[in-house]
Amino acid sequence: MHDGRAPHPDRGAALRLDALSQFRPALLCLAMGSVNVVAMPKSRGSGWPEDWWSEWACHFENEPFLTEAEWRTYLNRMPVRYAERDFRKARPPSGFCEVCGQRDAADNPLQVAHRIPFREGVRDLALTPTFLDHPDRLKWAHRKECNDAVAMRFVETVTYLRRLGIDSLPSFLPAEVRRAWDSTA
Ligand SMILES: [Zn+2]
Numbered sequence: 001m002h003d004g005r006a007p008h009p010d011r012g013a014a015l016r017l018d019a020l021s022q023f024r025p026a027l028l029c030l031a032m033g034s035v036n037v038v039a040m041p042k043s044r045g046s047g048w049p050e051d052w053w054s055e056w057a058c059h060f061e062n063e064p065f066l067t068e069a070e071w072r073t074y075l076n077r078m079p080v081r082y083a084e085r086d087f088r089k090a091r092p093p094s095g096f097c098e099v100c101g102q103r104d105a106a107d108n109p110l111q112v113a114h115r116i117p118f119r120e121g122v123r124d125l126a127l128t129p130t131f132l133d134h135p136d137r138l139k140w141a142h143r144k145e146c147n148d149a150v151a152m153r154f155v156e157t158v159t160y161l162r163r164l165g166i167d168s169l170p171s172f173l174p175a176e177v178r179r180a181w182d183s184t185a
Pocket of ligand 1: 098099
């Protein structure tokens with residue numbers, strides 16, 4: 001059923017293992033090709049159950065898209081962003097802006113900038129936080145000006161997604177979003 005490849009941003013490659021996912025999260029992680037190491041359970045004190053969630057929090061099942069239920073949840077409250085923490089490990093800042101090439105500056109420090117704007121990516125396109133926060137889709141950029149310059153406009157974003165092989169949006173997205181997508185073809 002699965003060839004062991006890492007998840008690819010292609011809807012066709014997304015596996016639907018609904019029945020499995022309800023009861024066997026660890027098995028699902030394995031099936032999805034996740035190589036996450038499950039940490040030893042840690043006591044949290046205060047009587048809360050031990051760290052049980054590592055094996056659950058491995059993957060969005062419909063990458064690069066959210067399911068409708070996940071999307072509706074995030075419409076109500078945007079997901080917490082871990083982009084900077086994870087990007088710092090994946091590609092530590094060199095001290096130079098990846099947009100203008102100039103040095104980090106005290107009055108204009110380097111920050112993580114999303115190529116696909118995070119809020120729009122989640123809300124308008126139902127893309128997962130993990131897809132949006134992938135190092136391919138982030139840059140270290142000066143907070144002023146360069147940060148904004150990184151952000152792709154809608155048409156650029158659609159063109160980028162099409163290049164990745166994503167040729168349609170989830171059907172639960174509103175008609176105006178899908179019309180805007182179709183108008184870029
Ligand atoms: Zn810059």
